[in-house]
Amino acid sequence: MKDRVKKMPVEHGKMDYKMGYIVQLVMTFITTIFIIVSFFKREFFTFLELLLGIDMFVLAFNNYKYYKRDFFTFVYIAAGCAMILVSILKWCGVL
Numbered sequence: 001m002k003d004r005v006k007k008m009p010v011e012h013g014k015m016d017y018k019m020g021y022i023v024q025l026v027m028t029f030i031t032t033i034f035i036i037v038s039f040f041k042r043e044f045f046t047f048l049e050l051l052l053g054i055d056m057f058v059l060a061f062n063n064y065k066y067y068k069r070d071f072f073t074f075v076y077i078a079a080g081c082a083m084i085l086v087s088i089l090k091w092c093g094v095l
Helices: 014-040 042-067 070-092
Strands: none
Touching (some): 042 070
């Protein structure tokens, strides 16, 4: 009789699972605030691009870790690098 009873699996990494989504939610909220502010103050648009680039890295992490879609992970990383590079070049006055 005891052989037929299966033990419940132990959930490992549940906090890590929630932490990725919490960071993504906070970054998206901050980015949304900067979108609204950049409509009124044009100087914040460079910071908005930087935050969007960082948000893309968080999306890439969650996409790789939890959704297991490898192709979109590379797309998010490439888009994040491009956005951060453009924002740094704009901040330095090159663009």
